Amino acid sequence: MRPERTAKRGGGSTASRLAAELERLGGLDAAALRLVWAERTGAAAPASAGGRLMRLALAHAAQAEALGGEPARLANAWRRIETARASGASAPAALQAGGGTAPTQATPAGARLIKTWRGETHEVLTTADGVEWKGRRYASLSAVARAITGTRRNGPAFFGLREAAGR
Secondary structure (H helix, E strand, C coil), rough: CCCEECCCCCCCEHHHHHHHHHHHCCCCHHHHHHHHEEEEEEECCCCCCCHHHHHHHHHHHHHHHHHHHCCCCHHHHHHHHHHHHHCCCCCHHHHHHHCCCCCCCCCCCEEEEEECCCEEEEEEEEEEEEEECCCEEEECHHHHHHHCCCCCCCHHHHHCCCCCCCC
């Protein structure tokens, strides 16, 4: 847990201002969220974005602004993945090409992976020495995929980090 930061101006701690902002976002409907989106980004919200998605994106942006965004190393790794995916390459190939992590560790430490399986959403946090899921440490994504599904699975493929065979 991060220590509370004291605000330079505007009174109150960063944590209390963030909590107030998240509370405010939680009470807004989709129309109001679209106005907040336009105000914060300078562009209209995507037409397909519903209230829940806009609320999550705006909350993430508020947290990143208040607590500091993702580390540059992680941002660069994701940028390489996005570029490679746009050109048809897989995520592990993008990381290798850009000097990222090995293909057996398809994501950099600190990445959060989200997977919905049979109606339940699972969030996994990658760490330097494995992955965390539901408060437990696992040695690999495959171990987490096995725990979620009850069968042996290729973890990176299960979490969408590898292209399916034959594509």
